[in-house]
Amino acid sequence: MAQAKDYYAILGVDRKASKEDIKKAYKKMAKANHPDVNKKPEAEQRFKEGQEAYEVLSDDETRESYDRYGQHWRERTHAGQSASGGYGQSGGFNGQGAGGSFRTANSQAGQADFDDLYRQFFGGSQAGRGFFNEDGWDTRDDPADQDATLSVTLDEIVRGGKVRVQVGEKELNITLPESVASGQRIRLKGMGGVTAKGIKGDLYVTLQIKPDPQYAVDGYDLAAKLLVAPWHAALGTEAKIRLPGGSMLSVKVPPGIGAGQKLRLSGKGMRKPDGTAGDLYITVEVTVPSAGSEKVKELYSELAKEQSFDPRLA
Template sequence: MKTISPMLKLPFLVKPTSSLQASGFLRFPHLFDAVYPLKKLENGRQGHWMAAVPCGSMQAVMWGVQPQLVFGSSAVARASMSIHCLSKRSPSLSSTIFSQKPLGELFGSASYVKPRQSRGARLVVRAEKDFYSVLGVSKNANKSEIKSAYRKLARNYHPDVNKEPGAEDKFKEISNAYEVLSDDEKRSIYDKYGEAGLKGAGMGMGDFNNPFDIFESLFEGMGGMGGMGGRGSRSRATEGEDQVYNLILNFKDAVFGIEKEIEITRLESCSTCNGSGAKPGTTPTKCSTCGGQGQVVASTRTPLGVFQQVMTCSTCGGEGDVSTPCNTCGGEGRVRKSKRISLKVPAGVDSGSRLRVRNEGNAGRKGGPPGDLFVTIDVLPDPVLRRDDTNILYTCKVSYIDAILGTTTQVPTVDGMVDLKIPSGTQPGTTLVMAKKGVPLLNKRNMRGDQLVKVQVEIPKRLSSDERKLIEQLAGLKKEKTPSVR
């Protein structure tokens, strides 16, 4: 096959082997959707050549179709599969076996780079994933080494153990790699044609939807790795959601604590179906779409490669099984109900304090434990008292006469009105301490803060004539006692 048109500038051509030349390659033009007539073949017949690699499917290999690269008029060595091929299996030769992107789109895509190989040089087209690198083994690794590498990685990235973002995707990736490299036939095809060869042969990729099955088969008999699951892990019991309730308290109730009855609305287990979500008398069956996992892997081919995305199964809604829904709860397994509960608020709470009431949240799914109820406290302000942590602040107004002579006055506290002695000569702004009249320490009622009273001396703006005379006399006495300064 040396008579190749030098004017053809297509990167990919496919030629028939000598065994097919005699039988007539023209009998299979329907295998390709983009063919170009070239010069006559060696046997004198006009042939058809396809200007793209046919995905390296096993059918094409068995028929003797070998992908080749051509630069100008030079044929070079066999290449790996193009990532742009989309293969379809067919039971007969009269059906379309290969479906390909238009050549203009193929060679105009951002992922296509014009080859720079010299005449006769080998062109290497990389597979979409390097499964050996994924498992961290060499291409000469034996089955034991591959199995050991997979076990180590599977333990580290299993989603029941590793909650980091991306751990589940990594687990699926290493499971995909092990699925291929642990199978002699799949590994042989992968080594020759890459991941596209597996798809073209109709094998391998279809098994990737259930990587947990691989994990279970390896760790079977080991107690499930301490509860780590695969099949059915999506539909097992899960804890109910937490609930939040906002409680408003007055100032004194927050200081001394109180027991209040509150009404909450939450999801409770359906009594009709006992929380299963299934109609009584029916039995749930495993979802045939996701195989009981509750998730499916959607693969999208782009010019940059194949992108896989884990999605919730639309058939079972992520439950992993399908059942006739309960008439009461509609298949949810839970119904919304109101409930009154008695809540003990401890002394010393403040705005923003959060109380936790265990098992009073939403009921769990599939028999799982209920969530908790979190009560957030909001304290109303007092008209005259203010709070500073465990201390209570109050401002006491006294006349200038009482500040000078001293007095006893009543001040409000959380315990009621209490007498407070104002010492003679008290200066404006003085703070007096009323010990243990503050807020109890949270969960320590025998320990309390103080009430701090700030004295505010009131100076009259207007004086009567008698008051003025007395003050002037006092001022005169003050001057007589003050020695003159020379």
């Protein structure tokens, strides 16, 4: 024999609880066990039992019948209906058993109250979705916001314009902002998912700059290496380097520069939000070519004789 349900215990209220207390208890129970919030297997059963308990106890007539007859209140109510050709004084359910409909002919106010409360909590149907905020239950749909990570090259960042991003099954064209830092998050309004009510969410894209073979990125500053021959380092030279985005820049290397020294080129880095730009730092590296011919060997030998320089003693 199935164990009788104690509707008061299900809602966690005293048998003398007011309708307002019952309503509050149901709200608390429903928030904790709604299937969209609580994914535990037993939560859905508690949620259904709470619905049943609230509908019975929130209506004066059905609550009186339950209080009078206890676990047999349905049978006694149906017996009263059969004897009188309608519903007895204690009210009763339009009986379909524990799993059937719980609407009675004389409990329209209670049912309306239940429907009202359910819409208030869950947007009108069990399929509706809600979420908690600091004030309690919020009846709006989840906003269907989406997140995506977009990896872009340094060239794409500098050139700007549109790039393509894959979000789920969607492929979108987005316009890069004029100033971009790695890890920056941009909001694309209305380009996220869509809720069941047709509300469009936003797409939040986190930009990641791919490693570049020539340039390192530090905030809005750029850093690169410049290889020069020993005679260029000694005599000075002018070298052309390719900047991100494809433009060319002439870099003047002063005579006598040492290996590892840096040149700072102001305003040649990444664009900043205020319209200015970061700096470009060039580290000079001296590379020594091999003596590939007898002539080169002779010249190296002459240089060694003419230049009395020993780097070990410098």
